[in-house]
Amino acid sequence: MSFGLQFINAGGAVTLDSEFSRLSVIYAGAYAPTEESGLGSTTTFPAPITTQEPPLVFLRPTTVVGVAVISLVRVNGSPGNWTGFYVRTESVNTAQPNGKYFAAVFASKLAATFGLRIWDGSANLLFDNGSQAAVFTRAYQNWTFKNSVLLSDGVNYRNTYAVPTSFPDGEYILANTFGMPMVAGNVMGRQLGNRWDFTAGEMQAYTTATSNPRAFYLPALFAKLTA
């Protein structure tokens, strides 16, 4: 970079500069049960998000006694017109889908009437302090295998994987990946979910299939809205 502005944090990493747009929060709010007897939740954005890429949806289930589940996540809409998202809990034995969300894209928007705004050399808006940058907290390239259990239906196996967490306040997980099933030992694939076991103090991913491989490489990304 030969000109502009660069902000380097105490760890030596570039936090903001006039080269690249950051993951910026477009909408933040709460999600709640809307359908399927309280098991499913559809959230509509205040206005459609107009990027080609689907927005990244980050979710933070409400802390409960027991387990909250993020599964069957789907971003509704189409390129240039993303209207909202859907998330479902697992069953009546897990908490209903309640929590906080934010939707973010790799672009900024004119929002603030005062403060700081950064453009790149081609006059693209990179940062506007009214369009908040999401703050990275941690990432995992994979999860640790925990166990494989034959379910009571006698045909499906559930594999469970864990990552360490203490469920820090205000930390969200990237949810877009917890939707489409993954490749399994049969054509049907394996269903996928994310369990927040607040009681056991463990963050889990699980897969369910009749032929369920142990290999599991789904990345996990965590972020928050405040410094």
Next chain:
Amino acid sequence: MSFGMRIWGADGALQIDETSFTMRVVLSVVVLNSGFPTRQSYQTFSVPGITTSNAIAVVIPIDAYTSTATQFETELLSDSVRVYNYLRGYAGTNISNATSMRLLVIRFQ
């Protein structure tokens, strides 16, 4: 704070300070199922400078899909990302049947 920059939101909450890491996209591309050269194979995308400790690669759905669609798999290596249409480390012969997905490589350090 002895140096650096802090940004507060209109609600008074501190959004970024000298300890914050943000995320930027270093590659965003649609990966087509038709681009896999053989039945079980991968496509490689060059991204200079990435390692497993400074970046993450995710594939996200971009279309409506059926309940039996299966997603691609990613592997982040030094300076490149592989997108697989099968489950590496497993002897099964099945392949992902998603038509296309968007690969995002995100740098956080």
